Amino acid sequence: MNTNQEDRFSMYYVVMNTCDKYKAVWETNAVFSATYNLWVAKIPLIEQNRDAQILETTGITTNKTARRATMTEKALFVENRLQSYANVENNPELLESIKYTVSDLKKARDTDVIGICNTILARANAHAAAIVAYGVTADMITDLQAAIVAYTTTLANPKAARSQTKTATQNLSDLFKESDTLLNTRLDLDIELFKITNPDFFSQYKTARMITATGGGGTSVLGRVINAGSGEPMKGVTFTFYAEPNGTMKAAGGEKVKPIVKKSADKGKFRAKLPENMYRVVVEKIGFKKQEIVITVANGESTNLNIELEMN
Template sequence: MTSNQEDKLSMYYVVKNTCEKYQATWTTNAVFAATYNLWAEKIPLIEANRDIQALGISGVTISKSEKREIMIVNTLFVEKRVQSYANVENNSELLESIKYTASDLKKARDNDVVAMCNIVYTKARANAPAIETYGVTEDIFAKLQNSIAEYSASLPQPKAARSQAKTATENLSKYFKEADNLLAKRLDLDIELFKTTKPEFYSQFKTARIVIATGGFATSVIGCITNTTTGQPMKGATITFVATNGGTTKAAATAPTKPVVKRSANKGKFRASLHENTYRVTVEKIGFKKQELTISVARGESTDLNIGLEKE
């Protein structure tokens, strides 16, 4: 997401928390309730596309590279066993047909390296009974065949991931626009219903609607939320940053006091753009004990914040 979208999503979370706090006030008002529910439905759509966009293609590319390496290692083992057999039998034709070096396989293009590995497998399979004593068992054949199949299946994945990320970026623009329109053209108007009957709700809603632009003055807090029992990453935890404004720097003194709210994405990860300051951090998820701590962030530096939650 862009920094502007991150700032808006943080604002959405505060608006949502405020409305949930005062749900008893507006739930019987059909006009406000219908608009709020329609707007709130946009948040999980934004989160889902944010997660897809954040994944990018790096993980897919790494997986593809790892599968290629495994396939090459398996191929070279079988190839050398066949070459040993060919040398003993003075079978120059067989020997010349599979003289691929590690460099040949590593430098070959995707489809070419698959073809080379398949040739080695086919030649070895044709001499299966004879090369069994050279260490090429049925398990080895299966291992090579499976690694070729897994690498072949991974070839279209980076392109698919790029396509998914592009679609997610387009969807984010669409859903943010729809959410903003619902806020500006309906909720910001409907909140007037409560200006006199529930002034505290009205006031907190107006405050929540302020977007804090963290842009060029921000530093990053990057972290991961995990389950302390299983060690598994946790999606959907709420991380709230509240500036203490107790710093001594000019940036800390002028930093906004409006909370910054984030939610952990796939694999438990989150990123927050914050002004230089000291922050009280609260991490919450239904069914788990709330975690509270204090951190300090410095301008221009990235702060790591990894937190484990215990079941209640």
């Protein structure tokens, strides 16, 4: 998400939390309830596409590179042993069919390097019994075959990840437009139903609808949350950042600064763009012990936040 979308999504969380707090007030009102349920259904869709958008393609590419290196290393060893065997047996046909250099495998395109390795594999299988004496066991041939298969399966992953990111970006744009339309043309009007009957709900809703801009001089807080018991990353953990009153950030007109809410993605990671200030951070997820910590966000500096949550 871009900065504007992050700011709006943070506002969505505050609106949702406010409405949940007063659910007993509006749930029997058919008009407000219908509008709210339509709007709140957009939030998990935004979360899903946000998670897809920030998919780490770097890790996928790194995995592909590592598997190629493993495959070529095994292939070159087997090729070397086959060449030794071919020289001893005076088999120029075999020798000519596997004359590949390290540079050949390094520079070959993805599909070409697979073809080269498959050629070496085929020659190894054809002379499997004979090359045992040259240091190539049946397990080594099997390992080479497995390495070729493992590398082949990674070829489409980076492209698929980029395509997924592009699709998610477009989906987010559409979902934010739909969500904002529901807020602006319906929920913001329907809240007037409670202006007299429940002024606290009305007032807090209006405050929740204010967007706190975190762009400009803000600095990102990068974090990751894991399950303390299993070590697995945790998705859907809520991080609420409350600006400390003795910090540097002040709201216009002396009003209280709205909290900024973020949720962790699939790999337990999140990013929050926050103005320079001191924050009390509340970390919570149903079924786990709530944590509260205080961090200082300095302008121009990166703040890392790593959390381990314990089950209740």
